[in-house]
Amino acid sequence: METYKEWQHAFKLDPNRPIGDDAIEKICESGTDAVIVGGTDGVTLDNTLYLLSRIRQFAVDCALEISNLDAVTPGFDYYFIPTVLNTGDSDWIVGKHHEAVKAFGETINWDEVVVEGYCILNPDAKAAQLTEAQTNLSIDDVSAYAMMAEKMFKLPVFYLEYSGQYGNIDIVKKVRSQLKETKFFYGGGIHHKKQAEEMAQFADTVIVGNAVYDNLKEALRTVRAVKKVKNGD
């Protein structure tokens, strides 16, 4: 129950990007705590199921981060639902969620659902453009979003998403200082173990995505780097 609260490291795989069986095995057997399945575009039921079936051959936790209702399927340990805090478009805060709950609410197992308060900070990221995220934020702006997630909405997760860009460490530190109950997920621009080590000092969970596709060998090293910082071994 709620093992996601203990995750220190996770890989994020995009159903819309091809990846070999050998790579999936290495990822799932890397010692990472979880594999999150999610992407911004081209996510379909078919490619989600295909990726799920390959990950499920291993014992690692597996979560679906929902971006497209048509691609939702049973079989995941968790269903992560982003609510984007730094957007002016209400669809990405509560609008699409309302459609989904109206259509499927009675069949949802809410124990498996985890709402993530997203703050998207790389203006060039597809997710930022799609959600019209306001990325030109000060440290105080981001800190206030983290406080809203923790204190106002009591969300289980605050996700600082630099998607494709390595984060501003001062912002990361400030977010860390705001979060006690809400788990701090950090994602973006982690390609080497040094970066993973740095972020692991502050985030509860360090999430490695693109690196898997760009340089798997380096990506796999981030697992041990995070574990070393967290557990000292």
Added chain:
Amino acid sequence: METYKEWQHAFKLDPNRPIGDDAIEKICESGTDAVIVGGTDGVTLDNTLYLLSRIRQFAVDCALEISNLDAVTPGFDYYFIPTVLNTGDSDWIVGKHHEAVKAFGETINWDEVVVEGYCILNPDAKAAQLTEAQTNLSIDDVSAYAMMAEKMFKLPVFYLEYSGQYGNIDIVKKVRSQLKETKFFYGGGIHHKKQAEEMAQFADTVIVGNAVYDNLKEALRTVRAVKKVKNGD
């Protein structure tokens, strides 16, 4: 602590509407569980403080429902923060909240803060117009908002606001069926004890506002009507 969860009846007073000392005494000594101070326009620090000081002469719980940051002052038992679920304007969901938390976050006593998931259903209400609430909703629409409040965002309060109009009883029943943990506040159009009795069968807390100004005698009778339904005496 968290006495608002036990409220069965509350009066809502608008700092921008004149009311006599005698009326305030009758309201506060009526047996109601709480007085909520709040309005849509013309709420200032001066008129809020004036109303607060007069209510505070009595022992009843007193909450400020925040509509204007300039009017926020210490001295209330609770600070209710509405987040409007059925609006397309993100300012009323998280935007104004972000400004407030950025400005005052570090000084807020979060134990006194209660976030209300609002669903505003009377299109003619000032609150609906101000927040651009989408009021043309089916039972399933409203039910989904209630489910989001309870299951997705785990909000402490879902506030079905018919402000100035008596609610659709089928919608009220449906909302009741969705809420277990989240408290169900109902407000709108309660002028007589029969209406209060009806809503008390479903809502956790029945809130009486305009009736206080229109016909105080009838408004005061709603307290006993609600208590009778709730406690059988």
